[in-house]
Amino acid sequence: MSDLSFRNWQSVQDEVLRRINSRLWKPGDLIPNEAELATEFGCARATVNRALQNLADSGLLDRRRKAGTRVTLHPIRKATLDIPVIRREIEGKGHTYLYSLISSQTVIPPQGIIGRMQLKPDDRLLHLVCVHMADGKPYVFENRWINPRVVPEVSGVRFIDQSPNEWLVENIPFSSGDITFSALSATKFESGILACKESEGLFVIDRSTWRGGEAITSVRLIFAPGYQMHTDI
Amino acid sequence: MSDLSFRNWQSVQDEVLRRINSRLWKPGDLIPNEAELATEFGCARATVNRALQNLADSGLLDRRRKAGTRVTLHPIRKATLDIPVIRREIEGKGHTYLYSLISSQTVIPPQGIIGRMQLKPDDRLLHLVCVHMADGKPYVFENRWINPRVVPEVSGVRFIDQSPNEWLVENIPFSSGDITFSALSATKFESGILACKESEGLFVIDRSTWRGGEAITSVRLIFAPGYQMHTDI
DNA sequence: CTCATTATTATGTATAGACATATAAACAAT
DNA sequence: ATTGTTTATATGTCTATACATAATAATGAG
Structure with missing residues (x-):
């Protein structure tokens, strides 16, 4: 799969999300490393990094140096609770x-x-x-x-x-x-x-x-x- | 203030946070643009961008192209609400x-x-x-x-x-x-x-x-x- | 004066390359 | 077997540069 259509971090994020939701990458799974994904998606590693970092921020991925990136087992969702006037x-x-x-x-x-x-x-x-x-x-x-x-x-x-x-x-x-x-x-x-x-x-x-x-x-x-x-x- | 101690995005974020909390930059204020801050902090614009983007994500800054970056008037805080087993x-x-x-x-x-x-x-x-x-x-x-x-x-x-x-x-x-x-x-x-x-x-x-x-x-x-x-x- | 066009500008993002850092895993020493 | 050390590796981050994009401000036509 050498699709050249993943040229920005959002589309990379969407594709990763698709793979998570379609259970191609199941909760707990180790996903390919940034360098591999960058090659697959035909973009720079920094672009993959931006996408994965964002998904980690929203709790869908767990990332650790050397250990790699895993799909979170039980994601915790963030809700916006404002303090209203x-x-x-x-x-x-x-x-x-x-x-x-x-x-x-x-x-x-x-x-x-x-x-x-x-x-x-x-x-x-x-x-x-x-x-x-x-x-x-x-x-x-x-x-x-x-x-x-x-x-x-x-x-x-x-x-x-x-x-x-x-x-x-x-x-x-x-x-x-x-x-x-x-x-x-x-x-x-x-x-x-x-x-x-x-x-x-x-x-x-x-x-x-x-x-x-x-x-x-x-x-x-x-x-x-x-x-x-x-x-x- | 040409302090060379802001060499990573977290320290830039901390300094920006300090200026917000100390009300040096008040809610609604337009803050200096990325290029100026990069010069002041002695780092690359991308580093300033990372810091400001993160603060915008957590709702403390409002950023708009061309219009610049402002301190949010009424920040909305994010809480983590998990769906517990x-x-x-x-x-x-x-x-x-x-x-x-x-x-x-x-x-x-x-x-x-x-x-x-x-x-x-x-x-x-x-x-x-x-x-x-x-x-x-x-x-x-x-x-x-x-x-x-x-x-x-x-x-x-x-x-x-x-x-x-x-x-x-x-x-x-x-x-x-x-x-x-x-x-x-x-x-x-x-x-x-x-x-x-x-x-x-x-x-x-x-x-x-x-x-x-x-x-x-x-x-x-x-x-x-x-x-x-x-x-x- | 009004509306459309263009220029300017600040943020947004992509890239290659380099180095930093955490850490799992292999290995060595006790 | 336990502990300490080294090494390999994946993520984390910084840099300089370039171009994209949105939106304001300036400009000009009618």
Whole structure:
């Protein structure tokens, strides 16, 4: 097969993908080395390298020096999970957005937050509680902790007109984060805030973001019944 | 700044990252072009290209021909969401795994599935209902539809000893998929299967996978109370 | 002034060649 | 048998150069 039609890295990638999906190269298989593929495809080794590297990045190939390139046994797919500005999410669905701050105070956080954010025992955090509404109906309850030692800019913000969610997304870059998804049954407290029945199933996101080794913020978002989060893999 | 210490693409990437995080280059800013950076860093343009391309892939830079390279205003982070073999997930937590097939039949699916899987109106699907258990307690309820026209291999499988989840992950590669996360309140049906209280909040994953333009399978996973899904961004 | 054409420019990509680096496998020494 | 050393090899990366491509900016025709 000395086909001269593989002259760019995308077409090489497509051909490799075809061979993987057609099970010509099965999961776990060692595929020919770059030099051989370059000869077969009639292109430079760098072009093959670009294609295989890209497939390795997306998790379909495992590459190791000297050992060669193998088709991944159980590929892990990447999904894009953005941290949305809730206002835009609601307005994007064609609803009118309303935001309401319930409380704001600087306090010593509970043990759970200290652990999750790896705080010093005497760190005082800004605790914000608020609700985002769509067409007047509660959409999501935001329960947030912000570390003012890491984000000193926060001291000048009142969070009356702009939610902590929006302000943080717009102003504070982060280097990493972790997210936990779960469900809970509404207690009297949540059912009151979200205007739903008690013990109703609610979708929950717990998320912390970090800069360097320090936690910027940790938030629990409890969504009103019916909320769905969608993504592609 | 004619520092000669940027001789590989990672160090160039690190320096660019530093300038972004230190807000020397702010979100929205146009950064110097590749040729200028190459001169500044004392390396080839291709090296700068590799670094910037990588940062663009991870969403921190926006690049357009002629227009140049800008720092992304609202970066979207990528998370790795694998499709786990539930057996391994349970055993990985140190519990003993048990799988139980409740029903298996080939039928014309309901409207919702026809729509979600973009089926022809007369497509008959294999409908599988089963439960995965950890230490004898229900862990997740699996309600799955498989298209035997797309996956003819499925006709030879009984799903008595191996769950459809595990068989599909091990044997059927897919090219894309979509996932929806939500919560529901347990009905009498779910509370019976998952041994939980009626109306308790349950975490739900709806997932479809595709090969080319055709849906391979669509599944609803309803998890027992307390389940959490975790990922990093 | 408007619209189509052309020039300019920044990124995108291909190439050959060279060297770097990790590491499996063969071999040697204990 | 175990440990340490060498060697061969596949991937990783850099370089200089060239051309491709997209898109903005400048230009000119009507």
